[in-house]
Amino acid sequence: MTKPLPSHAEIVIVGGGVLGASIAYHLTKLGKRDVVLLERKRLTCGTTWHAAGLVGQLRATANLTKLAQYTTGLYAGLEAETGQATGFLQRGSISIATNSERLEELKRGAAMAKTFRLEVHEVSPSEIKAKWPLLEVDDVAGGVFLPNDGQTNPIDTTMALIKGATMRGARVFENVKVTSIRSDGKRARGVVTDEGEIAADVVVLATGLWTRALAKSCGVSAPLQACEHFYIVTEPFPGLAPDLPVLRDPDHCAYYKEDAGKLLLGAFEPDAKPWALDGIPEDFEFAELPEDFEHFTPILEAAMRRLPALGLVGIRKFFNGPESFTPDVRYMLGEAPELERLYVAAGFNSIGIQSAGGAGKALAEWIIDGHPPMDLWDIDIRRLQPFQANKAYLGARVTESLGLLYAMHWPYRQYETARNVRLSPLHQRLAERGACFGEVAGWERANWFAPEVEKAAYAYSYGRQNWFAHSAAEHRAVREAVAMFDMTSFGKCLLQGRDAERELQRICANDVAVPPGRVVYTQWLNERGGIEADLTVTRLSERAFLIVTAGATARRDFAWLKRHTPEDAHCFATDVTSGLAVLSVMGPNSRALLSAVSPDDFCNAAFPFASSREIEIGAARVRASRITYVGELGWELYVPSEFAVGVFDAIVTAGAPFALKLAGLHALDSCRIEKAYRHWGHDISDEDTPIEAGLNFAVKLNKGVDFIGRDALLRRREAPATKRLLQFGLSDPEPLLYGNEPIWLDKSIVGRTTSGAYGHTLGAAIALGYIEHPEVATRGFAEAAGFEIEVAGRRIAARASLAPMYDPKGERIRG
Numbered sequence: 001m002t003k004p005l006p007s008h009a010e011i012v013i014v015g016g017g018v019l020g021a022s023i024a025y026h027l028t029k030l031g032k033r034d035v036v037l038l039e040r041k042r043l044t045c046g047t048t049w050h051a052a053g054l055v056g057q058l059r060a061t062a063n064l065t066k067l068a069q070y071t072t073g074l075y076a077g078l079e080a081e082t083g084q085a086t087g088f089l090q091r092g093s094i095s096i097a098t099n100s101e102r103l104e105e106l107k108r109g110a111a112m113a114k115t116f117r118l119e120v121h122e123v124s125p126s127e128i129k130a131k132w133p134l135l136e137v138d139d140v141a142g143g144v145f146l147p148n149d150g151q152t153n154p155i156d157t158t159m160a161l162i163k164g165a166t167m168r169g170a171r172v173f174e175n176v177k178v179t180s181i182r183s184d185g186k187r188a189r190g191v192v193t194d195e196g197e198i199a200a201d202v203v204v205l206a207t208g209l210w211t212r213a214l215a216k217s218c219g220v221s222a223p224l225q226a227c228e229h230f231y232i233v234t235e236p237f238p239g240l241a242p243d244l245p246v247l248r249d250p251d252h253c254a255y256y257k258e259d260a261g262k263l264l265l266g267a268f269e270p271d272a273k274p275w276a277l278d279g280i281p282e283d284f285e286f287a288e289l290p291e292d293f294e295h296f297t298p299i300l301e302a303a304m305r306r307l308p309a310l311g312l313v314g315i316r317k318f319f320n321g322p323e324s325f326t327p328d329v330r331y332m333l334g335e336a337p338e339l340e341r342l343y344v345a346a347g348f349n350s351i352g353i354q355s356a357g358g359a360g361k362a363l364a365e366w367i368i369d370g371h372p373p374m375d376l377w378d379i380d381i382r383r384l385q386p387f388q389a390n391k392a393y394l395g396a397r398v399t400e401s402l403g404l405l406y407a408m409h410w411p412y413r414q415y416e417t418a419r420n421v422r423l424s425p426l427h428q429r430l431a432e433r434g435a436c437f438g439e440v441a442g443w444e445r446a447n448w449f450a451p452e453v454e455k456a457a458y459a460y461s462y463g464r465q466n467w468f469a470h471s472a473a474e475h476r477a478v479r480e481a482v483a484m485f486d487m488t489s490f491g492k493c494l495l496q497g498r499d500a501e502r503e504l505q506r507i508c509a510n511d512v513a514v515p516p517g518r519v520v521y522t523q524w525l526n527e528r529g530g531i532e533a534d535l536t537v538t539r540l541s542e543r544a545f546l547i548v549t550a551g552a553t554a555r556r557d558f559a560w561l562k563r564h565t566p567e568d569a570h571c572f573a574t575d576v577t578s579g580l581a582v583l584s585v586m587g588p589n590s591r592a593l594l595s596a597v598s599p600d601d602f603c604n605a606a607f608p609f610a611s612s613r614e615i616e617i618g619a620a621r622v623r624a625s626r627i628t629y630v631g632e633l634g635w636e637l638y639v640p641s642e643f644a645v646g647v648f649d650a651i652v653t654a655g656a657p658f659a660l661k662l663a664g665l666h667a668l669d670s671c672r673i674e675k676a677y678r679h680w681g682h683d684i685s686d687e688d689t690p691i692e693a694g695l696n697f698a699v700k701l702n703k704g705v706d707f708i709g710r711d712a713l714l715r716r717r718e719a720p721a722t723k724r725l726l727q728f729g730l731s732d733p734e735p736l737l738y739g740n741e742p743i744w745l746d747k748s749i750v751g752r753t754t755s756g757a758y759g760h761t762l763g764a765a766i767a768l769g770y771i772e773h774p775e776v777a778t779r780g781f782a783e784a785a786g787f788e789i790e791v792a793g794r795r796i797a798a799r800a801s802l803a804p805m806y807d808p809k810g811e812r813i814r815g
């Protein structure tokens with residue numbers, strides 16, 4: 001540890017926990033030498049030192065699992081590489097289920113794991129008993145065993161990462177506190193510390209619990225909050241074999257680890273306790289929080305039933321330490337949308353040790369290359385909203401976040417805390433009509449509507465949930481009559497100025513130099529040809545465009561727009577999301593219904609597909625755009641927020657003769673997957689190009705503009721196409737698809753589904769998914785190949801199609 005501080009470093013990492021250490025390790029491994037790591041007290045003194053050290057590999061999504069898988073491999077070789085012992089052991093892990101739904105969850109996870117060759121075995125209660133002889137398994141339905149899962153000593157592992165980094169030139173300073181971030185308003189320029197300033201090209205915040213406050217000091221929102229997190233360690237435990245795999249009993253919120261002859265029992269309880277909502281004490285270092293036996297008692301009682309011998313052994317240590325949790329229980333990685341060259345790696349939700357290897361590598365590559373190494377949307381900091389860093393919101397949400405790690409990961413599961421914070425002006429109207437709401441980016445959106453006699457609440461299951469029939473009726477209204485969706489959560493942005501067309505033409509892959517009143521569906525590509533955004537651009541006038549994107553990606557997309565618009569361009573972006581409600585009126589009767597509430601002409605000649613103009617509805621002026629995400633004739637109505645209720649009422653009042661139904665997002669999803677419309681974040685991402693995604697029709701290579709990603713696409717076209725997004729439909733109408741299921745061809749896994757739903761018109765579960773195969777782009781191959789999709793261990797025949805299975809010629813849209 002050298003002194004004094006340098007005045008400049010290429011990269012400054014703030015925080016000497018496992019994350020900061022891993023980022024420094026990987027940056028130097030990738031050739032960076034001028035790396036400085038600053039720790040306010042001593043290395044590992046925050047959360048890292050007291051972690052239980054579990055290193056599991058199976059995560060909720062494919063890419064997160066890939067990162068965790070990488071961590072295991074890294075830790076396995078770290079001691080040999082650095083000479084520093086890590087305590088890493090690969091004894092495997094078992095997760096047990098005490099009911100059939102949990103077993104299905106474990107089996108679905110195991111099936112997903114197969115798509116990237118993670119070794120997972122289903123195990124019976126007697127096999128579990130054989131591996132953990134002291135366990136009571138009478139109530140166990142089964143489980144899964146991951147033989148390569150590990151456990152490690154968090155302090156030693158961090159020190160090994162630090163050693164690897166310093167061996168390659170990184171400099172580490174302890175007892176140096178960063179007091180603020182230097183910036184020029186656009187990008188980070190360095191750090192101010194209690195020992196002086198360091199100018200830097202890149203600043204990384206790996207500051208654990210402290211990240212929200214430090215980020216806020218430079219205008220960046222990083223929503224995380226510390227919660228108390230508990231485990232106990234027993235006295236020496238007779239009969240506990242030294243090579244036991246880690247055991248997880250998620251139905252009882254507990255994990256068990258053999259620890260040098262003692263037992264470590266940890267908890268993920270459902271009602272967690274936020275800690276230090278008003279700020280972390282200045283002297284906090286290698287610190288513990290007070291014991292809370294009352295809070296831990298339900299876990300301990302259940303554990304004594306699972307492991308009766310626990311009742312005979314004393315407790316040596318009750319440990320309570322803080323860990324940071326995020327609103328959606330996924331960590332935060334990447335460049336802050338508010339400040340260029342400021343990167344964040346924080347909010348690890350009690351899986352920081354097992355995530356650190358993969359996350360550190362991914363962030364190091366991101367810093368060096370200027371973009372994420374793969375689709376990391378699940379953990380990308382841009383997914384989070386600034387308001388989510390508010391104390392009131394976070395304080396409420398994290399009481400739930402902690403327990404969600406071991407809770408059932410039901411399909412469509414909704415948060416129960418910190419709800420009703422972001423409401424459409426139509427919210428009350430929808431609630432009165434039976435809406436059951438789900439939350440995305442804070443927005444409350446109607447997912448389905450309950451009939452009057454039923455409660456609008458989810459009854460979760462892996463099978464058909466309680467809303468299945470209601471959503472099916474909404475789906476049928478879209479296909480056969482008319483339905484109305486509240487899509488106010490769309491992100492909306494005005495781009496205005498005399499250079500607006502020129503700049504948008506450079507950013508959009510499609511041609512947006514169209515006459516005013518045209519709507520263009522387009523992707524925004526990165527330099528590699530990957531899809532950064534999927535949205536519509538409507539030309540309002542010579543100098544004004546309306547950009548509309550999904551609510552979940554609005555922050556990311558608008559940040560992309562701003563970053564790719566030169567400062568001297570006469571072109572200004574304004575987020576107008578809050579000013580416009582959106583009603584989407586879809587279905588064969590939509591023309592007749594709108595004609596009944598508006599004096600305007602909606603016939604094909606006057607209002608063709610992909611056109612947009614202002615119309616009258618009652619006393620309101622509304623922008624109507626003829627476009628669809630469900631594959632039917634229909635219009636999206638952009639209504640000034642204060643007129644939204646009046647317009648909604650007028651349409652509902654006029655709707656009865658046309659069999660109008662209100663519809664929710666589940667029906668929308670079912671319709672859009674039948675029509676094979678892609679969804680950014682599921683079916684397309686920054687690592688998929690329009691060629692693989694089947695979106696070439698929206699790319700205009702010859703529009704006369706060298707748009708971002710064009711060269712990459714031209715190069716890509718030269719290579720043989722071996723990867724392609726296809727649409728699938730199961731032959732058996734019974735099983736359900738939710739995404740991430742393996743796709744088989746003959747005896748091999750050739751891909752996985754990216755999104756799934758029930759196709760009520762097609763009459764079975766449907767999905768989209770990428771296939772890697774030398775013939776995938778050959779005409780007729782997809783339709784002729786005998787694919788199977790694996791659902792919880794069972795392989796089911798699936799037909800596949802390159803063209804949409806529903807209305808392949810798009811006749812209904814143009815009707």
Ligand SMILES: Cc1cc2nc3c(=O)[nH]c(=O)nc-3n(C[C@H](O)[C@H](O)[C@H](O)COP(=O)(O)OP(=O)(O)OC[C@H]3O[C@@H](n4cnc5c(N)ncnc54)[C@H](O)[C@@H]3O)c2cc1C
Nearest residue numbers: 015017019040046047048052053054178208351352353354
């Ligand atoms: C009881 C418990 C059990 C756990 N068990 C596991 C487990 O089994 N497996 C697993 O994967 N994870 C586990 N975790 C989670 C894991 O410990 C954390 O996710 C991980 O340690 C987070 O590492 P970090 O580097 O982000 O944060 P930290 O370790 O807190 O490091 C951040 C560092 O930044 C420093 N810092 C902050 N502000 C400044 C500043 N202004 N200037 C300079 N330095 C600063 C802090 O002093 C601190 O050292 C557990 C956590 C707890 C509480």
